[in-house]
Amino acid sequence: MLFLTTVVPWLLLAFLGQQVSLSSGARNKHRGADKTVTAAPDNAPRSGDKSAANGRGKFSINNKMQCTWGAKAVGDAVKLSVKCEDREARIKGGVTDIKCEYNGKPQSCAGYKSNNKSFWKQVARAFKKLQGKVCSDESKLVRAGICKRAPRDAHFKLDIMSSVNLTQSGEPETHLPPPPQPRATAAAPVKPTACTARVNHLKTAEENCSGSWASVCNFFLTMLQSEDC
Known part of the structure; x- marks a missing residue:
């Protein structure tokens, strides 16, 4: 009886100590797990926006x-x-x-x-x-x-x-060349006609023949014409 009275209290103390140690280890393990899953704060630096x-x-x-x-x-x-x-x-x-x-x-x-x-x-x-x-x-x-x-x-x-x-x-504007102006044709020289030459003979006769001789001079000059009026 003396042996049981002495040993049993020590066994109880050892058992209680073991339980306390196991409980403490479980709590520490649970706390470590909580820390690993904690989300990063929103204001954490980011590599890009x-x-x-x-x-x-x-x-x-x-x-x-x-x-x-x-x-x-x-x-x-x-x-x-x-x-x-x-x-x-x-x-x-x-x-x-x-x-x-x-x-x-x-x-x-x-x-x-x-x-x-x-x-x-x-x-x-x-x-x-x-x-x-x-x-x-x-x-x-x-x-x-x-x-x-x-x-x-x-x-x-x-x-x-x-x-x-x-x-x-800007691109240069394209100007069309002006239309060609019509060339003025030179008027053909007017050749004196026989009638014109006759008038000239009469004038010459009046200038060179005086008085009544003017008609005679005009007559001879008219006869010298190569063409008739």
């Missing part, structure tokens, strides 16, 4: 030059590439092509992430309002209405070094 791929649109300048633009993520910024073309100017002359780039960091605008579709629609409207200042005025920012309170670098600014304007002179 996929929402920039949705930004694209069209607009016109003075209803003549047709323009397109598209967005692309470059590091922590977004680049807008603009291309404009005027086919009519290729014939008549003037500015035929315009190219440039706008840079900004719209990630600092809350509306860019929460309402990306509306953000790009407002950017498209901003381009339409610029009109003739597109790719030429770096002081004019392309702003989205939902980013009014965002920092200045959230809006897109023109990179003036990327701006390129191509011009072309």
